[in-house]
Amino acid sequence: MSTEKPLKMAGAGTGAPRPVIEPPKQKAFKSESKVKIALVSCGTEYGGVQAAFEEAAAKVNAEFLFPEIDIKSLDTIGKDFGIEAASGDLRLMMARAQAVVRGETIADGVFVTTCFRCAEAAIVRNEVRRYIHKYSNIPVISYSFTEQTDAATLYTRFEALTTIAKRRHLLAREVQHGITAGIDSGSTTTKAVVMKDNKIIGFGWVPSNEVVESAEKAFSQALEMSGIKRDDIQALGVTGYGRYLVGEHYNADLIQEEITTNSKGAVYLANVQRGPATVIDIGGMDNKAISVEDGIPGMFTMGGICAGASGRFFETVAKRLNVDITELGDLAMKGMQENVSMNSYCIVFGTQSLVNSLAKGALPKDVAAAACRSVVEQIYQQQLQEVDVKEPVILVGGSSLIKGVPRELSNLLNVKVVVPENSHLIGAVGAALLASGFVED
Numbered sequence: 011m012s013t014e015k016p017l018k019m020a021g022a023g024t025g026a027p028r029p030v031i032e033p034p035k036q037k038a039f040k041s042e043s044k045v046k047i048a049l050v051s052c053g054t055e056y057g058g059v060q061a062a063f064e065e066a067a068a069k070v071n072a073e074f075l076f077p078e079i080d081i082k083s084l085d086t087i088g089k090d091f092g093i094e095a096a097s098g099d100l101r102l103m104m105a106r107a108q109a110v111v112r113g114e115t116i117a118d119g120v121f122v123t124t125c126f127r128c129a130e131a132a133i134v135r136n137e138v139r140r141y142i143h144k145y146s147n148i149p150v151i152s153y154s155f156t157e158q159t160d161a162a163t164l165y166t167r168f169e170a171l172t173t174i175a176k177r178r179h180l181l182a183r184e185v186q187h188g189i190t191a192g193i194d195s196g197s198t199t200t201k202a203v204v205m206k207d208n209k210i211i212g213f214g215w216v217p218s219n220e221v222v223e224s225a226e227k228a229f230s231q232a233l234e235m236s237g238i239k240r241d242d243i244q245a246l247g248v249t250g251y252g253r254y255l256v257g258e259h260y261n262a263d264l265i266q267e268e269i270t271t272n273s274k275g276a277v278y279l280a281n282v283q284r285g286p287a288t289v290i291d292i293g294g295m296d297n298k299a300i301s302v303e304d305g306i307p308g309m310f311t312m313g314g315i316c317a318g319a320s321g322r323f324f325e326t327v328a329k330r331l332n333v334d335i336t337e338l339g340d341l342a343m344k345g346m347q348e349n350v351s352m353n354s355y356c357i358v359f360g361t362q363s364l365v366n367s368l369a370k371g372a373l374p375k376d377v378a379a380a381a382c383r384s385v386v387e388q389i390y391q392q393q394l395q396e397v398d399v400k401e402p403v404i405l406v407g408g409s410s411l412i413k414g415v416p417r418e419l420s421n422l423l424n425v426k427v428v429v430p431e432n433s434h435l436i437g438a439v440g441a442a443l444l445a446s447g448f449v450e451d
């Protein structure tokens with residue numbers, strides 16, 4: 011954070027952070043040409059969501075391309091993909107993906123999307139995504155839309171896609187240098203770190219109440235621990251739900267979405283910045299699964315059906331079991347999840363399962379273990395099917411500190427799950443690391 015830049019005063023308190031905060035006018039890519047995103051879909055115009063897609067793309071200075079194809083290829087495209095789709099729209103989708111991979115349509119990124127109601131479309135979408143990822147170095151994200159899909163829901167995904175497409179030089183950074191700070195304004199907690207010469211020398215972690223006030227508290231804690239004065243911070247990066255408000259308050263050097271910062275922070279802390287990795291981030295209100303290669307996010311998915319697959323559900327479970335959230339993990343490690351049937355696909359139904367189990371005499375330790383299993387099962391079924399899971403699997407976010415979660419995830423995937431030290435600080439660490447790109451050598 012340059013000492014020459016004045017701090018901007020924040021406005022009135024905003025209350026509790028909201029899941030979606032509309033961004034201000036973006037500075038990102040302002041001086042660059044529009045990012046060209048190939049839209050590979052089964053017909054978003056028929057689903058009534060094309061306008062939302064266009065609005066979200068415009069916010070990140072991107073525009074859609076519709077790859078042109080030889081209509082004769084629709085008769086044979088199924089053989090190339092090994093899928094004989096009955097739908098002509100899905101065959102068109104595969105042909106458009108092939109046109110992008112072959113360079114017949116030049117795109118900076120690809121957005122693969124189908125309606126969530128169609129089972130055949132889900133199969134084709136996954137194969138198309140894998141095909142593009144395997145045969146090109148073009149960043150690709152996939153999404154299943156509903157009639158209620160809006161631009162705010164899509165914004166973070168498009169922001170991440172355009173960042174990967176246009177700022178690979180920044181994402182390739184492996185070493186932090188100088189004195190930088192990062193603030194992660196999350197939905198339930200706000201984290202801050204101070205880094206110096208590739209080491210974390212101070213951090214803060216507070217509940218998220220008023221966005222700017224919480225950021226100030228966390229940042230002050232990190233500065234006090236580090237022994238660094240605020241004026242000595244050379245660059246500041248911010249991320250999280252409240253990133254725009256916090257970024258404006260501090261006149262931050264970097265305002266970045268969570269996909270980029272969290273994956274970068276995760277591989278940094280796990281010391282696996284080269285080669286493949288899979289990052290699973292269970293946050294306070296949602297979760298993310300990210301396929302990373304050489305520190306750069308590739309395929310990723312966000313969210314879930316409900317907060318039942320997030321830290322919010324664990325808070326509900328801990329409260330019902332009358333234990334502190336910090337004690338839930340130790341309790342779960344003593345229990346056996348197979349003794350309790352639990353459904354967390356909806357936080358309400360999950361709570362109902364929890365209450366019913368206790369009423370039938372289930373032991374609290376078994377309920378705690380079942381809650382951990384239920385959350386990771388939803389992440390596995392709803393998100394890990396959308397990314398290529400490669401080891402090491404790195405579990406991060408506040409919920410990674412609940413010991414039963416990595417155990418159940420490891421059992422489910424049959425791989426060793428890595429929980430790096432300071433796994434709850436990944437967003438702030440990633441922001442501080444990337445912000446060092448603004449420090450003069």
